[in-house]
Amino acid sequence: MKVGIIGSGGREHAICTFLRKSQKVEEIYCFPGNAGTDQIAKNIKIDLDDFEKLSEFIKTNKIDIVIVGPEKPLVMGIVDEFEKKGIKVFGPNKAASQLEGSKIFTKKLCKNYNIPTAEFGIFAEIETASNFLRKSKFPLVVKADGLAAGKGVYICNNDKEAMNAINEIFNGKFGKAKEVLIEEFLDGEEMSFFIISDGRDYKIFGTAQDHKKVFEGDKGKNTGGMGAYTPSRLENAVLNNKIIGKIIEPTFKALKEFKISFKGFLYAGLMIKNNEPFLIEYNVRMGDPECQTILPQLRTDLAEIFESCVNENLKLTEIKWSNKKTICIVLCSKGYPDEYKKNLEIKNLENISLRDNEYIFHAGTIKKNNIFYSNGGRVLNFVISSDDLKLAREKAINIINQINWKYGFFRNDIGYKIIDK
Ligand code: AMP
Numbered sequence: 316m317k318v319g320i321i322g323s324g325g326r327e328h329a330i331c332t333f334l335r336k337s338q339k340v341e342e343i344y345c346f347p348g349n350a351g352t353d354q355i356a357k358n359i360k361i362d363l364d365d366f367e368k369l370s371e372f373i374k375t376n377k378i379d380i381v382i383v384g385p386e387k388p389l390v391m392g393i394v395d396e397f398e399k400k401g402i403k404v405f406g407p408n409k410a411a412s413q414l415e416g417s418k419i420f421t422k423k424l425c426k427n428y429n430i431p432t433a434e435f436g437i438f439a440e441i442e443t444a445s446n447f448l449r450k451s452k453f454p455l456v457v458k459a460d461g462l463a464a465g466k467g468v469y470i471c472n473n474d475k476e477a478m479n480a481i482n483e484i485f486n487g488k489f490g491k492a493k494e495v496l497i498e499e500f501l502d503g504e505e506m507s508f509f510i511i512s513d514g515r516d517y518k519i520f521g522t523a524q525d526h527k528k529v530f531e532g533d534k535g536k537n538t539g540g541m542g543a544y545t546p547s548r549l550e551n552a553v554l555n556n557k558i559i560g561k562i563i564e565p566t567f568k569a570l571k572e573f574k575i576s577f578k579g580f581l582y583a584g585l586m587i588k589n590n591e592p593f594l595i596e597y598n599v600r601m602g603d604p605e606c607q608t609i610l611p612q613l614r615t616d617l618a619e620i621f622e623s624c625v626n627e628n629l630k631l632t633e634i635k636w637s638n639k640k641t642i643c644i645v646l647c648s649k650g651y652p653d654e655y656k657k658n659l660e661i662k663n664l665e666n667i668s669l670r671d672n673e674y675i676f677h678a679g680t681i682k683k684n685n686i687f688y689s690n691g692g693r694v695l696n697f698v699i700s701s702d703d704l705k706l707a708r709e710k711a712i713n714i715i716n717q718i719n720w721k722y723g724f725f726r727n728d729i730g731y732k733i734i735d736k
Pocket residue numbers: 433456465468498499500501502505527537584595596
């Protein structure tokens with residue numbers, strides 16, 4: 316079959332890599348892809364906001380299934396548009412994507428269905444929000460409602476920081492804001508928990524631990540993710556059952572009552588506190604870099620899994636996993652997540668020879684005249700699967716050092732809570 320992939324990050328290069336390994340897949344088109352996907356698929360430059368043009372290309376080229384990687388097109392309704400045109404697509408529709416597109420939608424759902432989450436208040440005016448702050452304990456968390464590319468969350472240690480966050484949100488820093496969300500700060504350890512669904516049934520699709528802070532020891536600003544490992548050190552059967560019973564099941568029940576079907580990946584961002592799970596947020600896609608760590612663990616044909624989802628028979632597909640562990644370290648451009656330069660040459664990539672269970676997934680890269688350049692903040696992902704995470708991390712760092720990209724930086728301590736114990 317012919318497959319299309321929407322997106323251009325490390326997550327999409329990983330999806331492309333594992334689809335390429337499938338006997339079922341003849342051709343892959345990436346919209347727009349990156350320098351990594353360019354080596355194994357056809358990169359097609361079409362504006363991702365232009366659903367009409369994308370549909371036209373997909374129909375003309377008889378692409379059988381389209382996989383949507385990032386949240387923005389999902390929240391904007393790309394799936395609804397494609398399905399209207401008779402295109403088979405893996406990803407949630409616009410209504411289901413509110414789970415990520417509106418934090419307030421999700422918080423209300425949690426409240427109505429008794430899903431454990433941080434206590435919260437929703438405020439439509441600066442004044443009522445500031446009155447609430449006067450009575451609150453700190454730290455607390457202020458959030459913008461809609462998509463904010465990971466930037467609309469403020470952890471506030473005092474009244475002044477919280478007022479600043481509220482003002483920035485109402486002043487339109489993340490687009491027009493009707494309301495602001497104020498949450499209790501949850502103290503615990505985070506875990507990314509993944510589900511795959513065909514709209515009828517769902518299955519667990521792995522767990523991982525992301526490292527969101529830019530500097531070692533989880534210091535500095537939040538990023539899209541500096542590295543991850545799988546499975547999460549917190550994972551066990553008892554906790555999995557709690558997550559399914561207290562969070563996932565009631566969410567699917569709510570969606571069913573709203574007559575919303577959910578097809579695609581559901582990513583629960585959890586805080587685990589005294590072995591109890593709390594939902595921090597939902598995403599309606601795979602995590603990045605979590606996806607790059609989870610897919611190498613898969614022992615079932617990825618194309619078969621996507622196919623069974625779009626045909627609504629996931630129940631018949633057994634998803635098998637390896638017993639190994641996988642780590643991903645992200646090489647970033649200096650300055651990220653603030654200002655950083657683009658178009659910086661990356662030498663030495665061609666000289667690296669990878670063995671089994673070793674991968675380099677491109678994120679923000681482009682190739683011009685056979686030379687690789689950076690094209691974003693998170694540039695390359697170094698992924699190693701092994702029986703031993705410590706060894707995996709050493710190997711990943713060794714490869715990064717071979718590339719020796721002078722414009723880059725990375726965290727040496729990915730997985731420190733499990734490796735350096
Ligand atoms: P989000 O975009 O909602 O995932 O938030 C980004 C990050 O902020 C999360 O990964 C957490 O590290 C942190 N965060 C968000 N909400 C809370 C909360 N209620 N308590 C503690 N940390 C939080």
